[in-house]
Amino acid sequence: MTATSENLSMVETPGVAWRKQIRFALIGALSTAFIALAGMPVGLDGRSIIQPVLSMGFLSLLWVPFVLATIAGSEVVLEGMTARTRDSKDLLAGGIVGLGSAGGLVLLMVLIQNFNLRDPLVNWSPQLLNLLSFNRSLAVGGLLWVLLGLILGVFGGAMHVLPKKLCSRIRTVVLSVFAVSVLETFLTDLLEGFRLEVLTDFVYYKRGGLEVGGALLVAALALLIPLLVGTRIRDVKKQVVDLPAEERKRVNLILLAVSAALLLVLPFFLGKIANELLANVGLFVLLALGLNVVVGLAGILDLGYVAFFAVGGYTTAVLTSPNSPGFSPELPWPIALIVVVVLTGIVGLFIGAPVIRMRGDYLAIVTLGFGEIIRLLFLSDWLSGWFGGAQGITNIPGVDVGIGTVKGTDPRSVFLLVLVFCAIAIYVSWRLENSRLGRAWMAIREDEDVAEAMGVNTTNTKLMAFVVGAVLASFSGAIFSAKVGSIFPTSFLMLVSIIILVVVIVGGMGNIAGVIVGALVLIGVLGGPKQPGLLQEFSQFKLLIYGALLVWMMLKRPEGLVPNVRRTRELHQDEFLQDAWLKGEIDTGDQEELS
């Protein structure tokens, strides 16, 4: 056995796969041309990353040759094989991909100059041509792109040739500069809170983007900090893991308390914009946590989840607003919330009861329908005496919490309120997941018939998932209506359901931390259906990016950014089993126990 595996490990992986490189070069050409025609370079040119060298518009094209060349150059090293030593051929391979990507743009430029297709393709404009040719002649522009593509492609290929450590350094630097630039609004806000405007003035250009000096500073820090900290973080982590269970539990508790305290203090150092942003993220975290119970734990694909958000929002509006057209008790928010929770729970039961008899695709379509039905009911003339139809309900008061009022004009208070409810939702999800009910949900997700045969009342259990999901969504709805102050049917489009689902999928289905990360990344950076994110300029490309991200995630990382252990197993069962077998963990029969 050992002899063979030693023999095997002598085998090297085959050389550069040229066909693959050419395929990626073509993909690159298509991508750059598509991005250019989608209008990203022109639309995003206003936002600079590094002033005046690089704008977001150019970045939307420049990442293509580099990233594709890196991906095209990566090779799977099968177990028992050793990776071959990379050489100049890999640089050439990267160059090919880079040239291909640039080629797509050059071809597009030639076409734009000679034909007019502006009618179907809105972005087929001289403006695009000017931008792409750097305001020079076509020949110069084309040549520049070819050079840029070649350089970036070779650089992408070089990521496999250069030593690993250097590569990761480069990656850290590039990503930090990008992140610092993207997070501008947030960081300025935060640093202002600490009275450190000097720093932001130095780093950032007045009208957005990093100054060259600022970029260099960030790069230097990104190089230095890992050098200074080194492996210390890992060492500390290892120490914690090595601690006995009791102590580790205490350390974890302390960490939890510290981070909770930090989160509670954070809003006071943030300005309006950042608080507003985080409040929006929080609302979506609440929604995503609720959907996570339904989809992630119980495996019920609910595409009409926005219905519960809407019911929560509208019920709060009716109960608290003096302008509510039909029935206006003007209850204080906390009391209204109790009614809201109960009512949304009941709506969850009512929608759930017919729906859960179905499975799979049918269920998804029916929930989609119910989501729309609820919105159309709120919009309808028939019920406009209660919910105001298209005019909605306005003048919803804020939440009076004794020491102050939580309302939309004061995003800090909203964020704090959202934080409290997120904590509740996290606790609920966590406790339920590790309970009798949570196990029953998982069993239903695995195999509904068998779960039923093993004594799980699947009807009730699935209804429970619906109700828990509905209640969590109603929290979000209640806060939303108090925050915005007025509520309209257009806030509850089907798109909201889809975006919540994307948050759950991208973040990591069935995992609380994953869902939070998903909401931070998607809602925080890209923005929600109506809420702007950090990249406000992206708003017109938001759905494009959501879609691309979703496709990419499904192909490459279906378990999400922060995966749930169980989901990973499910999606990569073959690989998992193979690994287990290689590690000798798998059980290959039990002769030894019998003999």
Added chain:
Amino acid sequence: MLQITDLSVTFGGLHALKDLQFEVDEGEIVSVIGPNGAGKTTFFNMISGMVTPTAGDIVFEGESLLGLDPSQVTERGIARTFQNVRLFANMTILENVMVAQHCRTDQRVFGALFQTQAFKAEEDAIRKYGEEVLSFFGSRLVGYRLDQPASVLSYANRRRLEIARAMATRPRLLLLDEPVAGMNPRESAELTELIGRLRSEWGFTIVMIEHDMSVVRDVSDRVVVLDHGETIAQGPYSQVANDPKVIEAYLGRPVGSEQTDEEVRP
């Protein structure tokens, strides 16, 4: 304990079972045999509530099971295993037997959220009983295995876990659908012994579908032979094995007098 009278089921025009009479007394081990398509698994599906009979009655401990959901049947005290092993593959081995105790426990959302004493006590009890059930199969399913997903188990161990999961529902009647299918002779001999112990130590009454005639011979008190949805013979193994009708149903080969081909079915 279980009386089945005039039980029939038709799928379209097909009589999967016709006027079946069947009885199990407490503490018996009864084997149901018959060629492929004889209706054995349909018979199990009907007892466990997954298929509704078109006519007839199933009475368990004096009460009819007709119209009950599978989960309610399980609650009454009938548990089953599946012919093609159907574990909750991505749940751990312990979780598989924990979730099977669902109908014997009753902590709900409130207990889980507020971590009441009752909740904690119940969780402990579920865990303990789960480990107890698993340790019935020796060291194979316990220890480090408890927290491994069921999908890493070997075939034979998956079969064992299926039985353990059925045991965890605290049944009085256990329906085993081909428990030794696909096992090697040594494993099936061992499992035969365990089936005997399931009765003597755990007090289960057992009805089992099996193709391996040596297992049927060794463990069952009584054998019921089904063919085309009808009972063609009933009685002790030696008597059934020599019944001309049974021999005919099995293509004229004497069953059990030597190792037959039936065991080598795919």
